[in-house]
Amino acid sequence: MNDRDTIEEKIAGHRARLAVIGLGYVGLPLALAFVEEGFSVVGLEKDEEKAARLNRGESYIDDIPSSRLAQAVESGFHATLEEGEALEGADAILICVPTPLKVTKDPDISYILEASQAASRHLGRALVVLESTTYPGTTEEVVLPILAEGGRTVGLDFFLAFSPERVDPGNKDYGVHNTPKVVGGVTARCTELAVLLYGMVAEQVVPVSSPRVAEMSKLLENTYRVVNISLVNELAQLCQRMRIDLWEVIRAASTKPYGFTPFYPGPGMGGHCIPIDPFYLSWKAKAYDFDLRFVELAGQINDSMPYFVLDLVAEALNNQSKPVRGSRILVLGVAYKQDIADVRESPALKILPMLAERGATVEYCDPLVPSIKLQDGVLVSTPFTLEKVAEADCVLLLTAHRAFPFAEIAACSRLVVDTRNAFAGIAGEQIVRL
Numbered sequence: 021m022n023d024r025d026t027i028e029e030k031i032a033g034h035r036a037r038l039a040v041i042g043l044g045y046v047g048l049p050l051a052l053a054f055v056e057e058g059f060s061v062v063g064l065e066k067d068e069e070k071a072a073r074l075n076r077g078e079s080y081i082d083d084i085p086s087s088r089l090a091q092a093v094e095s096g097f098h099a100t101l102e103e104g105e106a107l108e109g110a111d112a113i114l115i116c117v118p119t120p121l122k123v124t125k126d127p128d129i130s131y132i133l134e135a136s137q138a139a140s141r142h143l144g145r146a147l148v149v150l151e152s153t154t155y156p157g158t159t160e161e162v163v164l165p166i167l168a169e170g171g172r173t174v175g176l177d178f179f180l181a182f183s184p185e186r187v188d189p190g191n192k193d194y195g196v197h198n199t200p201k202v203v204g205g206v207t208a209r210c211t212e213l214a215v216l217l218y219g220m221v222a223e224q225v226v227p228v229s230s231p232r233v234a235e236m237s238k239l240l241e242n243t244y245r246v247v248n249i250s251l252v253n254e255l256a257q258l259c260q261r262m263r264i265d266l267w268e269v270i271r272a273a274s275t276k277p278y279g280f281t282p283f284y285p286g287p288g289m290g291g292h293c294i295p296i297d298p299f300y301l302s303w304k305a306k307a308y309d310f311d312l313r314f315v316e317l318a319g320q321i322n323d324s325m326p327y328f329v330l331d332l333v334a335e336a337l338n339n340q341s342k343p344v345r346g347s348r349i350l351v352l353g354v355a356y357k358q359d360i361a362d363v364r365e366s367p368a369l370k371i372l373p374m375l376a377e378r379g380a381t382v383e384y385c386d387p388l389v390p391s392i393k394l395q396d397g398v399l400v401s402t403p404f405t406l407e408k409v410a411e412a413d414c415v416l417l418l419t420a421h422r423a424f425p426f427a428e429i430a431a432c433s434r435l436v437v438d439t440r441n442a443f444a445g446i447a448g449e450q451i452v453r454l
């Protein structure tokens with residue numbers, strides 16, 4: 021029996037030791053999926069507070085109940101800040117660290133570098149998989165040389181693959197188990213091992229010929245969403261001018277049984293992925309003398325949406341003979357999407373300060389987001405009451421959390437600007453839709 025057989029046997033026998041670097045929205049659900057299949061999993065997490073919280077069995081992710089986490093902790097799963105403890109002797113290392121943009125919209129791969137260097141310092145004959153969304157070429161051009169330091173040969177001394185994460189926070193229908201997992205290894209053996217590993221938790225694993233194909237497939241998925249959402253957002257701006265109800269237009273177009281997929285407008289895209297990932301691709305494209313114009317244009321339209329929402333509010337108030345200055349505006353929902361607590365890149369973070377800058381008195385209510393950090397301080401969520409709604413000169417709906425009683429809000433409000441069509445089917449002359 022050689023070492024390679026040992027890894028395969030350990031995986032197949034659910035005896036492999038796994039290390040997950042980064043226990044965030046991606047790493048934590050993945051770690052728990054393996055723990056629940058009987059694998060021994062340790063998480064390397066650099067955020068001390070987060071690690072301590074997880075070790076107490078307290079989940080901070082909406083989709084993961086604390087009871088589920090506590091059960092995993094009871095069966096041996098834990099987070100550590102000590103890289104040696106997590107990585108030494110690991111049979112597989114899954115890298116799930118953030119991939120943000122710098123202010124210049126260039127990729128910031130510093131977290132990938134840091135995680136790869138940590139993996140390299142403790143690397144035995146293990147399988148390393150990068151899960152973070154990144155530009156095509158990262159696995160082979162950035163991670164591979166770090167892991168190969170000291171003369172190690174990929175496919176022989178260690179194994180390396182890229183497998184994009186497709187988790188959709190808040191999605192009750194699709195999770196780790198039933199979302200097909202794409203994997204692309206640097207060598208055929210790397211792919212083989214990664215397919216075997218992910219087959220333990222995913223019903224379907226889709227092998228592709230290289231990490232680049234896997235990296236690009238993730239960026240195609242997210243760029244497709246960005247471009248289509250931006251298209252409807254641009255149409256929303258036109259429809260406003262033409263006084264056409266875009267929501268009705270989309271409903272009508274959606275009756276076509278083929279060739280059309282509906283996307284919906286909103287106050288701007290948010291989250292850690294959709295507004296960010298495509299810029300990884302356009303940045304890389306530049307190295308090939310290629311301007312990815314769709315992405316740049318989509319970015320411009322997305323960036324313009326908060327300003328468009330501001331104009332909508334100003335126009336709606338104006339129609340009631342009120343200026344923005346001095347008006348009381350109650351913002352409902354600040355998370356970037358419905359029923360989750362995540363505010364990363366949320367358009368609300370731009371819209372609230374812009375309203376305040378124009379002299380409005382702004383309060384927000386989000387039952388899932390107790391406070392938000394803005395440039396000039398922290399804003400705390402106000403408890404939701406219909407009195408607050410009735411007092412406001414304008415209720416601005418940015419996130420359609422299901423907890424909001426839309427019919428009751430409509431009944432007592434003076435003015436509603438609805439950016440999500442949450443008030444569909446509810447009558448009210450004072451309701452203005454995006």
Ligand SMILES: NC(=O)c1ccc[n+]([C@@H]2O[C@H](COP(=O)([O-])OP(=O)(O)OC[C@H]3O[C@@H](n4cnc5c(N)ncnc54)[C@H](O)[C@@H]3O)[C@@H](O)[C@H]2O)c1
Nearest residue numbers: 042043044045046064065066067117118119134152153185
């Ligand atoms: N959130 C999503 O919905 C989603 C979906 C698909 C793909 N992705 C991608 O997955 C990756 C991770 O995203 P996320 O949402 O889980 O991020 P996150 O910020 O929720 O979690 C990342 C975690 O990694 C930790 N970390 C960073 N560097 C570390 C290091 N060197 N060692 C140990 N821990 C480290 C951070 O403290 C954090 O807890 C990103 O590339 C993202 O684009 C995210």
